[in-house]
Amino acid sequence: MRVLVAMSGGVDSSVAAALLVEQGHDVIGATMKLFCYGDSVPDRPCCSLDSITDAKLVAHKLEIPHYVLNLEDRFGHDVIDNFVAEYARGRTPIPCVRCNSFTKFRDFLSHADALDCDAIATGHYAIAHDGALFRGLDRQKDQSYFLWGIDRGVVTRMLTPVGELTKQQTRVVARRLGLVTADKKESVEICFVPDDDYVSVLEQHLPADAPALSPGAFVTTSGDVVGEHGGFARYTVGQRKGLPGGFDEPMYVVAIHPATREVVVGRGAELFRHAVSLEEVNWLVEPLGPGDPVWVQCRYRARAVPGTIAAKADGRIALRLAEPVRSIAPGQSGVLYDADERLLGGGVIV
Amino acid sequence: MTKRLTYLDNAATTPVRPEVLEAMLPYLGKEAFGNPSSAHRFGRAARAGVEEAKRAIAEAVGAEPNQVVFTSGGTEADNLAIIGAALAARDRDGPFRVAVSAAEHKAVLAAAHAVKHLGGEEVILPVSASGVVDSGALDAVLAEGVALVSVMWVNNEIGTVQPVAELASRCCDAPPAPSGVLFHSDAVQAFGKLPVSLRDVKCALLTISGHKIGAPKGIGALIVRDRKAVEAIIHGGGQQFGIRPGTENVPGIVGLATAAKLAAQEQQALAPRLGELRDELERRVLAIVPDAVINGWQSERAPHISNVSIPGTDSEALLMHLDLAGIACSSGSACSTGAVEPSHVLTAMGVPRELGVAALRFSFGKDSTIDDVDAVAAALPRIVEKVRSLATVLHR
Numbered sequence: 001m002r003v004l005v006a007m008s009g010g011v012d013s014s015v016a017a018a019l020l021v022e023q024g025h026d027v028i029g030a031t032m033k034l035f036c037y038g039d040s041v042p043d044r045p046c047c048s049l050d051s052i053t054d055a056k057l058v059a060h061k062l063e064i065p066h067y068v069l070n071l072e073d074r075f076g077h078d079v080i081d082n083f084v085a086e087y088a089r090g091r092t093p094i095p096c097v098r099c100n101s102f103t104k105f106r107d108f109l110s111h112a113d114a115l116d117c118d119a120i121a122t123g124h125y126a127i128a129h130d131g132a133l134f135r136g137l138d139r140q141k142d143q144s145y146f147l148w149g150i151d152r153g154v155v156t157r158m159l160t161p162v163g164e165l166t167k168q169q170t171r172v173v174a175r176r177l178g179l180v181t182a183d184k185k186e187s188v189e190i191c192f193v194p195d196d197d198y199v200s201v202l203e204q205h206l207p208a209d210a211p212a213l214s215p216g217a218f219v220t221t222s223g224d225v226v227g228e229h230g231g232f233a234r235y236t237v238g239q240r241k242g243l244p245g246g247f248d249e250p251m252y253v254v255a256i257h258p259a260t261r262e263v264v265v266g267r268g269a270e271l272f273r274h275a276v277s278l279e280e281v282n283w284l285v286e287p288l289g290p291g292d293p294v295w296v297q298c299r300y301r302a303r304a305v306p307g308t309i310a311a312k313a314d315g316r317i318a319l320r321l322a323e324p325v326r327s328i329a330p331g332q333s334g335v336l337y338d339a340d341e342r343l344l345g346g347g348v349i350v
Numbered sequence: 351m352t353k354r355l356t357y358l359d360n361a362a363t364t365p366v367r368p369e370v371l372e373a374m375l376p377y378l379g380k381e382a383f384g385n386p387s388s389a390h391r392f393g394r395a396a397r398a399g400v401e402e403a404k405r406a407i408a409e410a411v412g413a414e415p416n417q418v419v420f421t422s423g424g425t426e427a428d429n430l431a432i433i434g435a436a437l438a439a440r441d442r443d444g445p446f447r448v449a450v451s452a453a454e455h456k457a458v459l460a461a462a463h464a465v466k467h468l469g470g471e472e473v474i475l476p477v478s479a480s481g482v483v484d485s486g487a488l489d490a491v492l493a494e495g496v497a498l499v500s501v502m503w504v505n506n507e508i509g510t511v512q513p514v515a516e517l518a519s520r521c522c523d524a525p526p527a528p529s530g531v532l533f534h535s536d537a538v539q540a541f542g543k544l545p546v547s548l549r550d551v552k553c554a555l556l557t558i559s560g561h562k563i564g565a566p567k568g569i570g571a572l573i574v575r576d577r578k579a580v581e582a583i584i585h586g587g588g589q590q591f592g593i594r595p596g597t598e599n600v601p602g603i604v605g606l607a608t609a610a611k612l613a614a615q616e617q618q619a620l621a622p623r624l625g626e627l628r629d630e631l632e633r634r635v636l637a638i639v640p641d642a643v644i645n646g647w648q649s650e651r652a653p654h655i656s657n658v659s660i661p662g663t664d665s666e667a668l669l670m671h672l673d674l675a676g677i678a679c680s681s682g683s684a685c686s687t688g689a690v691e692p693s694h695v696l697t698a699m700g701v702p703r704e705l706g707v708a709a710l711r712f713s714f715g716k717d718s719t720i721d722d723v724d725a726v727a728a729a730l731p732r733i734v735e736k737v738r739s740l741a742t743v744l745h746r
Contacts, residue, residue: 028674067670074744107744114667114740115674 002177003028003159004112005121006104007058007066012162013172014058014181017068019161020121021062028115029059029066034075034099035192057180064314071107080101080192084205087233088212089200090258091331094146094300095190101149102281109154111313119157126343127163132157133284138166145300148335148346149282202233216261218244221254221270232256235263238271238327247343252327272324275305278334278347285344288336294344295337296321299327304337317347356677356725360562360715361655366605367484367564373608374566377601385588385593386598396600403607406612410614411537411556411573412547419572420593420603424538424559427572431534431555431593432461432500434580436470439497441581448472449491450500451512452475452698455536458500459694475501478557479511479700480649483517491644492524498532498555503540507695507711508646509542518552532579540569542613542618543621543652554579558610560602563611569602624714625653627723631712632656634727639734642694643705644694654714657696659705663737671737675729680711695742 005017007029020027031052052068059066079098086093104122112120125136126144133155136142160248162170188197195237199213206213213234217225227244229235234242239253241266254266276298288294292308297304306322319334328349335346376382377399378526384392386400404415421427432448440446452474456629461473473491476484483501491499499521513547521533534555537546542563547675548556554576560569574580584596619635635658645657651736660668672679681693692706701709712726 065674067668068666070666089519110740110743113743114736115671116736283622 001120002028002116003121004019004030004108004115004120006108006123007031008123009053009054009058009181010187011174011179011181011184012167012170014055014123014160014179015165015173016123016161017058017064018142018173018179020159020176021064024286027064027136028113028117029055029062029064030069030108031055031066032103033070033072033300034103035072035080036169038122046152054181061177061179068114069108069111074107075099076309080201080205086331087202088206088210090212090232090237090256093331094204094333095192096146097149098132099335100146101151104152105150105158106154106326119153120159121159121160123162124160125167126160126165128155128158128160134163135337136344137165137343138158141167144337144343145297145333145335148284148333148343149280151283152282152284155284180315199231199234211258211261216263219262219264221264221266226265229263230340232261232263239330242335245332255262256330267328271326273328274321274324275310275319276321276325276328276334277316277318277350279350281315281317281345281347283345285342288344294319295339296325297335297337298325298349299332304335315347315349316350354676354721354725356722358677358679358714358718358722360382360718361711361713362680363567364698365559365717366566366714369471369612370565370605370608374601374605377604378690383602386600387587393556396598399600399604402596403603405432406607406611407558407571408573410610412540412549413555413556413573415573417573417575419574419590420598420606421572421594422568422569422599423561423570424455424536424557424694425570427559428455428457428500428534429464430572430580430583431557431574433464433583434593435498435532435555436465436468436710437535437581437583438579438724440470445495445497446496447473447491447494447496447666448500449473449475449488449496451475451477451483451502453481453505453508453510453695454500455506455538456503456694458502459537460498469581472530474543474578475499477698481505481695481699482512483647484586486522488517492521492531494532496523498534500534500536502536502538503546504544504652504655505646505695506539507655507693507709508657509539509648509651509700509713511540511650511652514553515551518554520526522552529576530634539652539655541610542617543624543654545617548573548575560605560606563609565605566602569606571606575651598630601697624718626711627714627718627720628653628656630720631723631726632658635730636722638725638727643701645701645705645709646697651655656712657662657709658712659696659701659709660734660737662706662741663708663734664741665707665709667737667740668708668733671733672729675725675733677725677729679713679726681709687706 002308003020003025005015026334027120058064079095083095084095124143125141127134135144135244193201213231215228218227235253239251243251255264292309295304296307307319310320311318330349334349336344382395384396386397403417407418408415436448448462448465450458466472475487500519503514518533522530524530530552535553536557538559541558556573558571559566561584582593589595641661643659696706
């Protein structure tokens, strides 16, 4: 079978490609160039970027072709613009979800189709099996949370060769094969946000007087003004840093009101919710409806909790949670699983 | 069965010719590895190689042996010509200004830009739709006063030929008398494909490169008619009259000389053969893709380069599909791979963006045959169809 592998230049996708080659597939490697890396150095081609070079070296070692796919325009529109717009309206977006939904498992698939590929593969820690998606075996690395938005039809055409490995095993395979990426440091940042400084990205894309970056009030849940902040886009529900002091217990951001530019602070106990609503809902199974039980995960690093679909309309669902969940942040993903850790779908938290 | 591979990217680089490799080997091994500046027999052996090489290159381009300055390649030679001439002009209180055509190789454009960074001026001469330098703009800059004008002999992306003899004469005849304005031409793509002789052209400075003509990468030369006209841009010992210090790359120099000699000898027979292959390729491409556009078709072109835009596609996807079909070509200059922008050359010629991003460059070399053309013609219909439908999906 002919497979187009998305090779980021990291160890996971390198090993994904290597395993597919070992399994005897006709493998083509491709690195998606999603944004301009080098605008500080005019005329310097981005193809000299280290991660692309690493992917090329791995492909050469595996004796497979490798190409750079320029998806800058579409990624800029589908992912970066949305990232900025979401912060501008007081939410905390997850660009990796949109990248998977729009870029990796849609645009990339179009390229795969044009190349007569039967399937696409990535280095995700998730397991695609018989048209169903499951959590990766290594629960520390499981990335299924970011995959809820992909087109249902893609699941039958995606391969997840490292999904059944632990990260350690992945590195062992990389070392066994002598891949240059074997001991490469893990990237945990958002790829287009340098030095984890997302505010600087917002500053580049938003006008200088944008409300999201303009001063506003800190208020308590009872409405008292307790200080001034430098822009609500700098805050996320559940955040503790950068808040005014002088309280008898730790305070957290419990809500953001973009219309009044208020950042609401409250005590830890005020962060818990028994319900969550999702929009832009996408299903990877036959859509569920009111009364159906699900497991709900509201943050990448959070535990899934049991819940029930309470209501459903127009691509939105409301969920009741069987136990309270802390720091549910609008813009993050609410991801639904069944008891067998199968990914059912998800949506953006309202 | 191994797939037959088709290499139509000879303007990017060529393999080292066996004759060249053979000529170089003594200078890599114990026989003649010496430093040409050394006083002993090892040094003398290497020096002999360098001096013979200068003679051979001078003969191949119609210059004198002591006018040959070896560099690490075309890029360095272009930089030495442009920055070196600008610095020399500044030192004698001449105009600290250089003029280059908008369709130049990046090595020339970036060197002109460097002159600006050093406090001088860069003037970009516009080109017409056929890629030829605008005459009025040249007159204006010559009247204003300029240290050097640089216009490439054959464009590396499109293959268009500039009237270098005429441009060089106009520069020579411009003030200040008696010698006028320095004229430099990057002849990297012209040499070996067109007759290139400084006997016919009043070119003060000429760039050639080894790896485009079957010598290794990392060697080139600048022909410098008057050494006072150029100042060194890297500094070191006194090698090569101090214009380009550093221990000479003797094996590379010998390789360049061997390749240059062969290129000059073979040019007359090679050019018509490559021209026929190019014409046949273009006929077939137009038959398969009737709305394809041959860029630069209006002008005189070197025989080995064909630049074709295929509407409704993008070069990146075409190259990928062609590579998978065993066909190597390029989207223009190799340096802009990965960038989504159309080539600056096509843009300067006024080619619309949607055609600029859909351009392919096929470039022929001495090993090219009609089989290569057949391979492209066989693969192209399906590839164009695939890439066009991909573009429709991605631009929905």
